[in-house]
Amino acid sequence: xxxxxxxPTGVPAEGPETTSSTPTATAGGVQQLLSxxxxxxxxxxxxxxxxxxxxxxxxxxxxxxxxxLVGIPTRGAPLARRLAARIEAFTGTxxxxxxxxxxxxxxxxxxxxxxxxxxxxxxxxxxxxxLVVLVDDVLFSGRSVRAALDGLRDVGRPRAVxxxxxxxxxxxxxxxxxxxxxxxxxxxxxxQVRVRLAEVDGEDGVSxxxx
Amino acid sequence: MTLLxxxxxxxxxxxxxxxxxxxxxxxxxxxxxxxxxxxxxxxGLVALPGLVDLHTHLREPGREDTETVLTGSRAAALxxxxxxxxxxxxxxxxxTAGVVEQVWRLGGDAGLVDVVPVGAVTVGLGGTxxxxxxxxxxxxxxxxxxxxxxxxxxxxxxMRRALxxxxxxxxxxxxxxxxxxxxxxxxxxxxxxxxRLGLTGWPAVAEEAIIARDVLLAEHVGARLHVCHVSTxxxxxxxxxxxxxxxxVTAEVxxxxxxxxxxxxxxxxxxxxxxxxxxxxxxxxxxxxxxxxGTVDAVATDHAPHAGEDKECExxxxxxxxxxLEQALSVVVDTMVDTGLLTWREVAxxxxxxxxxxxxLAHQGRxxxxxxxxxxxLLDPAARAVVDPxxxxxxxxxxxxxxxxxxxxxxxxxxxGELSVLDGKVQK
Amino acid sequence: MRRHLLESADLxxxxxxxxxxxxxxxxxxxxxxxxxxxxxxxGRTVVNLFFEDxxxxxxSFELAAKRLSADVINFSAKGSSVSKGESLKDTALTLEAMxxxxxxxxxxxxxxxxxxATWVAGSVVNAGDGTHEHPTQALLDAYxxxxxxxxxxxxxxxxxxxxxHSRVARSNVWLLHTLGxxxxxxxPPTLLPVGVGSWPVTVSYDLDAVLPQAxxxxxxxxxxxxxxxxxxxxxxxxSRRYGLDATRMAKLADDAIVMxxxxxxxxxxxxxxxxxxxxxTIVEQVGNGVSVRMAVLYLLLGGPA
Numbered sequence: 001x002x003x004x005x006x007x008p009t010g011v012p013a014e015g016p017e018t019t020s021s022t023p024t025a026t027a028g029g030v031q032q033l034l035s036x037x038x039x040x041x042x043x044x045x046x047x048x049x050x051x052x053x054x055x056x057x058x059x060x061x062x063x064x065x066x067x068x069l070v071g072i073p074t075r076g077a078p079l080a081r082r083l084a085a086r087i088e089a090f091t092g093t094x095x096x097x098x099x100x101x102x103x104x105x106x107x108x109x110x111x112x113x114x115x116x117x118x119x120x121x122x123x124x125x126x127x128x129x130x131l132v133v134l135v136d137d138v139l140f141s142g143r144s145v146r147a148a149l150d151g152l153r154d155v156g157r158p159r160a161v162x163x164x165x166x167x168x169x170x171x172x173x174x175x176x177x178x179x180x181x182x183x184x185x186x187x188x189x190x191x192q193v194r195v196r197l198a199e200v201d202g203e204d205g206v207s208x209x210x211x
Numbered sequence: 212m213t214l215l216x217x218x219x220x221x222x223x224x225x226x227x228x229x230x231x232x233x234x235x236x237x238x239x240x241x242x243x244x245x246x247x248x249x250x251x252x253x254x255g256l257v258a259l260p261g262l263v264d265l266h267t268h269l270r271e272p273g274r275e276d277t278e279t280v281l282t283g284s285r286a287a288a289l290x291x292x293x294x295x296x297x298x299x300x301x302x303x304x305x306x307t308a309g310v311v312e313q314v315w316r317l318g319g320d321a322g323l324v325d326v327v328p329v330g331a332v333t334v335g336l337g338g339t340x341x342x343x344x345x346x347x348x349x350x351x352x353x354x355x356x357x358x359x360x361x362x363x364x365x366x367x368x369x370m371r372r373a374l375x376x377x378x379x380x381x382x383x384x385x386x387x388x389x390x391x392x393x394x395x396x397x398x399x400x401x402x403x404x405x406x407r408l409g410l411t412g413w414p415a416v417a418e419e420a421i422i423a424r425d426v427l428l429a430e431h432v433g434a435r436l437h438v439c440h441v442s443t444x445x446x447x448x449x450x451x452x453x454x455x456x457x458x459x460v461t462a463e464v465x466x467x468x469x470x471x472x473x474x475x476x477x478x479x480x481x482x483x484x485x486x487x488x489x490x491x492x493x494x495x496x497x498x499x500x501x502x503x504x505g506t507v508d509a510v511a512t513d514h515a516p517h518a519g520e521d522k523e524c525e526x527x528x529x530x531x532x533x534x535x536l537e538q539a540l541s542v543v544v545d546t547m548v549d550t551g552l553l554t555w556r557e558v559a560x561x562x563x564x565x566x567x568x569x570x571x572l573a574h575q576g577r578x579x580x581x582x583x584x585x586x587x588x589l590l591d592p593a594a595r596a597v598v599d600p601x602x603x604x605x606x607x608x609x610x611x612x613x614x615x616x617x618x619x620x621x622x623x624x625x626x627x628g629e630l631s632v633l634d635g636k637v638q639k
Numbered sequence: 640m641r642r643h644l645l646e647s648a649d650l651x652x653x654x655x656x657x658x659x660x661x662x663x664x665x666x667x668x669x670x671x672x673x674x675x676x677x678x679x680x681x682g683r684t685v686v687n688l689f690f691e692d693x694x695x696x697x698x699s700f701e702l703a704a705k706r707l708s709a710d711v712i713n714f715s716a717k718g719s720s721v722s723k724g725e726s727l728k729d730t731a732l733t734l735e736a737m738x739x740x741x742x743x744x745x746x747x748x749x750x751x752x753x754x755x756a757t758w759v760a761g762s763v764v765n766a767g768d769g770t771h772e773h774p775t776q777a778l779l780d781a782y783x784x785x786x787x788x789x790x791x792x793x794x795x796x797x798x799x800x801x802x803x804h805s806r807v808a809r810s811n812v813w814l815l816h817t818l819g820x821x822x823x824x825x826x827p828p829t830l831l832p833v834g835v836g837s838w839p840v841t842v843s844y845d846l847d848a849v850l851p852q853a854x855x856x857x858x859x860x861x862x863x864x865x866x867x868x869x870x871x872x873x874x875x876x877x878s879r880r881y882g883l884d885a886t887r888m889a890k891l892a893d894d895a896i897v898m899x900x901x902x903x904x905x906x907x908x909x910x911x912x913x914x915x916x917x918x919x920t921i922v923e924q925v926g927n928g929v930s931v932r933m934a935v936l937y938l939l940l941g942g943p944a
Contacts, residue, residue, distance in 0.1 A: 101668060104679040104707075104937065113942040116657060117664035154674040398749075406834030407648065409749040409771030409809060414833070479750025523728050525748035527769065 029210035033185055033193075036204035039166070042182035043079070046164055047086035049180050050133065057131060057160070066159075068096045068132050072148050073118035075137035078199035079166060083135060096123035100134075100155070105147035120151075127156040133179070137195040139165040142176035167206055169193045212628060213237075213248030219258040219589055221579045223555035229258065231585040234628035239581055251633070253589050256622055259559045261293025261586030262540065263566040263575050265356065265385070265463055266439060266511035268532065269295075269326070271317060272310070273302025278516035278606045280317035280326055285604040285639070286514070286536040287324045288631035291588035291621040294325040294567065294575045295514075295536070299336070300361040306331035306342035308350035315352035323631045323639055327570060330354040332373050332384060336362050341373060348380040355571040358385035360439055361486075363421060365391050370425060374434035381571060383461075385437040386425055388446070389487065393417035398527055400473040400488040408476060410526060413488045415443040422446050426453035426460050437569055438462040440513050442487040444497030451506045461569050463511035464498050466535050466542035467611055471495075475611070481522045481529030482609050485515070488531075502561060503552040509566040512539045516607030534610045537603055542612070544592055544619035585628040594620035604637060643756045643763040644935055647774040647814035655817055659782050661934035662927070669706075669930075680709035683940050686739040688730070688755075689766070690716040690746045695901060695925070696766050696776075700743045703932035709741070709940070727751060731758040741940045744768070762939040770804050776900050777810035779931040781818055783920050784855055786927070787896050792819035797849050799825040799881055800859025800908050801870075803832050807900045808859055812838055823849050827881065829870045830861075846881055850890040857898040858883055858909045874907055884910040888918065896920050 054063035071080030077099040084095040101118040134148050145163060152161060164180035169187045187193060190211035198204050216229040228243035229236060270278035287295045297314050299305035305314060311328035318326020330347035334340045336359045347354040357377055364370045364386060373384050394417045399405050401412020422438055426449065429436035441447060441462045450462045467485060472492050475483035483489060501507040515532025522529050547553040567576025577583040598612040624632035631638055669675050685704040687697050704711045734742060741762045744752045749769030756763040767773040785791050796815055802808040802824050815822050816839040823841040824831065835842055843849050861877060871877045897918045905911045914921060
């Protein structure tokens with residue numbers, strides 16, 4: 001799929017975008033943060049950033065063969081696949097993709113209860129010595145990322161682990177910071193950020209709901 | 212000693228006053244009055260002759276931690292009983308004149324109900340050698356009912372001899388009908404539930420085969436036979452058939468077999484483990500019908516106290532048996548009276564008159580009439596209560612009715628004119 | 640998910656499928672890993688309370704619990720206070736006082752886990768009770784069938800052997816029925832319970848007649864001593880009529896599989912060449928047992944206490 005022609009496709013500015021387009025207020029305290037087109041544009045931008053970062057972190061080639069995108073289910077998994085597809089579209093190089101289910105590594109099972117597990121699939125080549133980029137939809141407390149880091153530790157020893165998220169809504173409870181952020185969204189703790197992806201929810205979009 | 216009972220309804224019929232003097236019913240009529248003695252208001256209470264239990268385990272001697280003659284007597288009096296037959300499977304076994312006289316004396320000391328010892332048929336319940344039945348019959352305990360209950364007299368030749376021998380004593384053999392080779396390791400009624408629960412089945416045929424054999428033996432030798440705790444539709448059918456042939460057979464059914472089914476085994480609560488086991492709803496219906504038409508002569512409790520550790524355990528490790536004395540009448544009210552299957556006169560017949568006749572108790576099971584012994588129970592048929600095992604007079608707590616609401620409250624019990632129970636409180 | 644796993648008869652389709660799906664996810668998550676350990680049950684205590692010897696089942700549960708980082712205590716009745724007459728209830732209260740979060744119990748008496756569950760606050764997992772049930776065995780059998788055949792719905796399973804005394808048979812009958820399989824029991828009538836007519840199964844006395852339609856043949860262990868109680872005349876006659884040998888195996892469809900919960904009586908209910916054939920899932924069943932038991936422990940113990 002080619003990027004929409006109305007959007008810039010060049011290399012975007014360094015660093016995450018910190019200003020937000022005016023949220024579209026709707027009924028019931030729901031604010032639309034990103035439209036479907038916005039999501040596409042943000043994914044493209046992160047893909048470009050990943051390409052750049054991969055190239056700068058290796059002494060030979062484009063570094064993409066070194067890169068593994070590992071999605072955190074549920075929505076991190078299709079996000080990782082989209083990023084890989086965009087990278088391939090931009091560079092012609094296929095990137096390894098995997099998923100790591102973090103349920104069995106969570107520290108909140110006792111309070112939130114057990115749940116069904118999701119897929120864990122890593123590329124045949126493994127992750128040892130490679131650059132792993134964890135991909136998730138929303139960065140909030142950082143606990144999911146901690147669980148994912150614990151999970152990765154048990155499956156191999158990457159050269160480095162970085163983090164890409166579609167939305168960073170703040171309120172970290174652990175010293176964790178994303179390397180690639182689609183959109184920073186100032187929220188209150190009680191608000192709910194909802195990411196919808198076509199693969200899971202039938203459509204793309206990000207909204208915030210007042211509790 | 213004079214006692215005036217005001218406004219009682221004998222057999223649930225018209226209210227009358229009953230005057231009791233010196234242990235005997237001295238007068239029955241309207242507006243009786245006395246200048247001395249006690250008067251109790253029995254308005255709304257049904258008066259029945261004191262109940263007679265053919266089948267009680269009092270556990271003394273041997274397991275006084277679970278029941279004694281005294282605590283069992285209290286439970287009996289609270290249940291409306293004025294006589295109970297104490298089963299022989301004590302430790303030592305009641306197979307000699309010495310043991311039956313000991314139990315009889317303990318009963319007299321307690322003084323709440325007539326404790327009538329049952330003598331063992333065979334030495335030590337061993338099933339091989341006849342106990343000294345004559346000595347027990349001639350003892351102060353005057354034993355007339357002989358039973359190895361808990362075990363079946365399974366040897367057909369020995370059973371024949373026992374039936375023959377007790378004819379000379381005006382006695383009766385009360386058989387625990389269970390073919391032992393068909394019940395090895397048996398845990399519950401054999402059927403759909405035992406198959407699913409993985410508990411070894413106790414097939415109905417193991418009871419019925421012995422009853423069929425025994426009624427034919429009784430017919431052959433012209434003896435009396437009493438069948439303990441019939442539990443299956445087939446057993447009722449066999450007793451009906453035998454009676455129609457003129458065999459001198461009587462039969463009893465327990466309260467729990469009139470109310471509960473093998474569904475109680477779900478969850479493996481061993482309170483519901485009993486021998487013979489709880490059967491199906493069809494069996495329960497047949498037992499009620501048999502009791503209603505008189506095929507089954509008597510309700511007998513098979514009151515079987517057990518220590519907590521013998522019930523709070525794995526099902527297969529638990530001892531079989533359940534309490535019955537204190538709730539028997541309530542269960543009969545629930546299953547037979549409130550359902551219209553028995554009148555109060557018939558309740559008196561099945562719980563007092565016929566059991567006394569089977570046990571040859573001349574002064575029990577008598578009608579409520581002038582000149583008769585004042586053995587009476589006065590109950591409130593409308594009162595309903597939830598059974599609380601902790602509140603029972605029995606030393607044990609293995610009541611299958613725990614938490615169940617049952618009708619019928621025994622308010623007063625009189626043994627030979629003395630109040631053994633007054634306002635639901637045992638007097639000794 | 641419930642608090643206890645006492646019998647497969649009370650598992651509904653959603654519960655059972657959740658266990659199987661979870662086991663599959665755990666298996667794939669751990670596949671090829673050097674560190675086969677997950678932190679999920681860190682700080683939780685699992686007691687293996689075994690009143691009957693069963694090394695294989697105990698080891699399987701122990702491994703499952705340890706792979707989930709639970710602390711595991713093995714409490715064998717032999718040589719313990721139990722052999723000195725301590726009651727099941729007192730043992731339960733002791734374990735409770737020690738803070739057991741989960742109790743995996745194997746007991747010779749049907750229903751012992753049900754009783755245990757009424758006395759403890761923790762979760763109870765039935766690892767085989769008398770002749771009642773062995774639900775994790777049925778779950779691992781269902782898992783193995785699904786893995787091999789890709790489905791359970793409509794799968795025709797023949798269970799052959801001592802159904803009367805088999806907790807494995809009972810658990811499989813209920814679970815496979817719940818999951819949509821069609822179960823046929825084959826045994827001499829003496830080894831079928833009175834009341835089997837109320838089970839959701841077809842009953843046959845003729846193994847040869849049912850084999851050609853079977854997708855799965857599950858052989859149950861038959862104890863030779865049963866013949867002493869006249870359940871059958873001799874081991875030889877049993878084996879001839881109900882044993883699975885190469886000749887009988889040849890009647891099976893090409894993709895049909897042969898299962899056995901173990902331990903096997905080679906030469907009695909199953910011939911050696913059948914047990915070792917490619918149709919046999921006997922070794923897979925053992926490995927799948929660990930995944931399924933991990934799933935059960937996770938689902939029962941992972942959440943709020």
